[in-house]
Amino acid sequence: MIILGYESSCDETGVALVCTERGLLSHALHSQVKMHQEYGGVVPELASRDHIQRVLPLTAETLAAAGMQLADVDAVAYTAGPGLAGALLVGASVAQSIAWSLGRPAIPVHHLEGHLLSPLLANPTPAFPFVALLVSGGHTQLMRVDGVGRYALLGETLDDAAGEAFDKSAKLMGLGYPGGPALSKLAEQGDPTVYDLPRPMLHSGDLDFSFSGLKTAVLTRMKSFDVNGGAAFETAKANLAAATEAAIVDVLAAKSLKAMKQTGLKRLVVAGGVGANRHLRQHLETEMARRGGEVFFPPLSLCTDNGAMIAFAAAQRVNAGLVDLSTSSHAFTVRPRWGLHDI
Incomplete structure (x- = not known):
């Protein structure tokens, strides 16, 4: 079965073709980073308009790369949420329109489930559980x-997420957008031991996270710097970036290892944009190997939002018998706020 997938939840337009038996056939991606850099963050209206311009050319590119026509598609998947409402509507309306025109079923996919299952596209592939x-x-x-489809929440952030901590800290340091990669790049020039930043909830006894206090600590430290200090200021900023990255990585790793101990499982999967962070990968690989376990990551090209993970998640749900392909209605909605436990 061939599934055409669309991702348009935020600032990447992704299209992909996945076969339920053979896996990923082709995918194409356009990032809006350069467009949003001028504004220091994603502008929802501009994001939606850009998705409209990109989605059909990317569809043609994806089909051509796989040597296929639209008529070869058996189902069309799309991100139904969570995300920006206008951006989601672009992918959803295009996917539903194509499905209707072909007389094929449309499959709404949870964005986070796409990320969660994306490491299954890597080699080696992690086995459940x-x-x-x-x-x-x-x-x-x-x-x-x-x-x-069998997910149990162990812990979650109570305020800022790790990605937000990266981005907000980067903004406080005057770095460009997207903040996370910019902060990590600057951190390579710094010494993480110069500044002792807090590790929020590191010893809370549960598996929840909190990163808002870290952002406040970064703000306080930045205010103490002499912005006219020239090279000394730049060095201090690099050291602060390194300390910030180290604090986030330490908390993510510690909570993940605690979850492994509590569940008794030996396989850890890391998914999502922060999963591309080099220090997080190295830390978890070292610690999991020391404990006799394994850690899996999606390919670097699939860490950000992409159509491959959406088409693949739909294929996995089809293979698991969780999708009713006989449904003929093409009425649809999107869910900007949608918990993974609700699918």
Whole structure:
């Protein structure tokens, strides 16, 4: 079965073709980063308009790369939420229109489930059950995953997510958008031991997270710097970036390892944009190997939002018998706020 998938929840337009038997066939992605850099963050209206311009050319590119026509598609999947309402509506309306025109079913997909299952596109592939650290945008969660559609929440952020901590701290340091990658790049030039930043909820005894206090600590430290200090100011800022990254990584790793101990599982999966962070990957790989476990990440190209994870999640749900392909109605809605436990 061939599934055409669309992702348009925020500032990436993604299209992909996945076969339920053969896996990923092709995918194309356009990032709006350059457009939003001027504004220091995502402008929802501009994001929606850009999705409209990109989605059909990317569809043609994806089909051509796989040597297929629209008529070869058996179902069309799309991100139904969570995300920006206008952006979601672009992908949803295009997907539903194509499905209707072909007389094929349309499959709404939860954005976070796409991230959660994306490491299954890697080689080697993790087997169920596993613990998943989901660090995508405004979400930081630990989940026990016993199979497709079988998710149990172990812990989540109580305020800012890890990605928000990266982005907000980067903004306080005057770095560009997107903040997370900019902060990590600057951190490579710094010493993480110069500034002792808090590790919020590190010893809370549960698996929840909180990063708002870290952002406040970064703000306080930045106010103490002499902005006219020239090279000394730049060095201090690099050291602060390194300390910030280290604090976030320490908390994410500690909570993940605690979840492994509590569940007794030996496989950890890390998914979402923060999963591309080099220090987080190295830390978890070292610690899991020391404990006789394994850690899995999606390919770097699939850490950000993409159509491949949406088409693949739909394929996994089809294979698991969780999708009714006989449904003929093409009425649809999107869910800007949608908890993973509600699917």
